[in-house]
Amino acid sequence: MKKRIISVSREFGSGGRELGKRLADNLGFAYYDREIVLSLAEQTGMDENSLEQQLEIAAPVPFSIHFAQSFSDGYMVNDSTVQLLSLQTRLIKELAAKGDCVIVGRGADAILEDEQPFRLFVYAEKEAKLARCRSRAAEGEILSDKDILRRMKQIDKRRAEFHDIISSRPWGDKESYDLCVNTTGTEIKVVVPAVAEYYRRWAALDR
Amino acid sequence: MKKRIISVSREFGSGGRELGKRLADNLGFAYYDREIVLSLAEQTGMDENSLEQQLEIAAPVPFSIHFAQSFSDGYMVNDSTVQLLSLQTRLIKELAAKGDCVIVGRGADAILEDEQPFRLFVYAEKEAKLARCRSRAAEGEILSDKDILRRMKQIDKRRAEFHDIISSRPWGDKESYDLCVNTTGTEIKVVVPAVAEYYRRWAALDR
Incomplete structure (x- = not known):
């Protein structure tokens, strides 16, 4: 039977992660999100936070992930962002090969294009995203709306830039x-x- | 009970009309599309085709439909496009007031904004729209892909222009x-x- 894969792309603050998780639960599919970072941390011995940070600043680097992959064979990992992204690409393909799953973010829609995933996009109006971010802020964390909006814009910009590197869509x-x-x-x-x-x-x- | 209204906006060739009709049937809602033109033809005594044409070329005229409405009171109809659009707006509001319905196109999402309609947009990839248009062409009608694409672009442009006149979205x-x-x-x-x-x-x- 054909593997069934759902990619969830989402605007920051729109609830895409929650939607992806609930969708996976409803369908009985595996759910991959934070799991990807954890697995990368394990493979590289890197600290989760610095790993995530490195993957985040990776976005504006103009290179092809397919090209990158060709020289990361053998899991020769160092802290190069290119190799990290390559490793992430491989991991996403391995997870997808395991069976039915929902994968949130990380360009999975583009990386798994050949598998014809169901490509879902989750978005919301600015005010709704602001409200969601406010309600989700860690206790004691005080962020102004301006701060949240700036962060929102930054993150979505990075997501778009990263996606544009690996996809023509x-x-x-x-x-x-x-x-x-x-x-x-x-x-x-x-x-x-x-x-x-x-x-x-x-x-x-x-x- | 609250009236329930669904507006269906769609790209030319995407199957939005079929989707709207089937949705109305599924929900047991009234369906308004061609009915709007027929009713306008009846009210104005105009021929359906010239009426539709007039409504179509109306799009680029930069005026507010709300303003237009104010001087068409009393259904004093002549062939002015402004008055036709005003009449159409009033008709859409009257139809929506009758009860649960699906309305296709004609800026219903904007015209009925106060009723908080469920706003659906139907779209498709260019190739899929082309295939749909080809399969729907009248018997004996021979249109090149180039012709269809030009028409598709024209119509969607008009829809966008018309919408931008009556809505900030x-x-x-x-x-x-x-x-x-x-x-x-x-x-x-x-x-x-x-x-x-x-x-x-x-x-x-x-x-």
């Missing part, structure tokens, strides 16, 4: 996805069963 | 809609029940 353009869900004014847990149903029907078609 | 931007469905590689009749389910869940929430 622009990040965030609806044309790059099979379904785009606006979480403004919704409750994610309420609508997820319908998204799962959409996916089941979409996946049942021959293509 | 740009036509086709995912941010302007609650759910965006890519019909590429899907069968509309297969996925519609899931879109209906998404709508039901979305509509059940208090907002």
Whole structure:
């Protein structure tokens, strides 16, 4: 049977991670998100936080991940960002090969293009994302709306830049996805069963 | 009980009309599309085709439909495009007031903004839209792909221009809609029940 893969791309603060997790639970699929960073940390011996930071600043580097992969054979890992991204690409392919799964972010829609994943994009209006970020802030953490908005913009810009390196389909353009869900004014847990149903029907078609 | 309204905006050739019709059938909602032109033809005594043409070329005229409405009171209809659009706006509001419905195109998402419609956008990849247009061409009608693509671009441009006159939310931007469905590689009749389910869940929430 064909492997079934769902990639979840999302705007920062839109609830894409929650939607991805609930979707995986609903479908009985594996869920990969933080797991990818943890596994990379294990393989490289690097600290999780610096690893994540390194992957984040990687975005603006103009190189092809396919090219990068060719010289990282044998898991010769050092702290080069190129090699980290290459390792991440390989890991995502390995996870996808294991079986049905939901993968959040990390360009999985582009990396797994040959597997024809169901490409989901999750977004929301600015005010809704702000409210979500405010409610999720760590206790005692005080961030102004301006700070949150700046961070939001930064992160989405990096996501878009990273995506544009590995794909000709622009990040965030609806044309790059099979379904785009606006979480403004919704409750994610309420609508997820319908998204799962959409996916089941979409996946049942021959293509 | 609150009236429930679904606006369907769509790219030319994406199957938005079929999706809207099937969605209305699934939900037991009224469906308004061609009915709007027919009713306008009846009210104005105008021929359907010239009416539609007039509404189409209306798009680039930079005026506010709300302003236009103020001087068309009393249904004093002549062939002015402004008055036709004003009449169309009023008609859409009247239809929406009747009860649960799906309205395709005609800026219904903007015109009915106060009713908080569920705003659906239907789109597809260029090749998929081309294939759909080819399969739908009238018998004996021979159009080159170039002709179809030119027409597609023209019509979508007009839709966007018309929308931008009556709304601050740009036509086709995912941010302007609650759910965006890519019909590429899907069968509309297969996925519609899931879109209906998404709508039901979305509509059940208090907002």
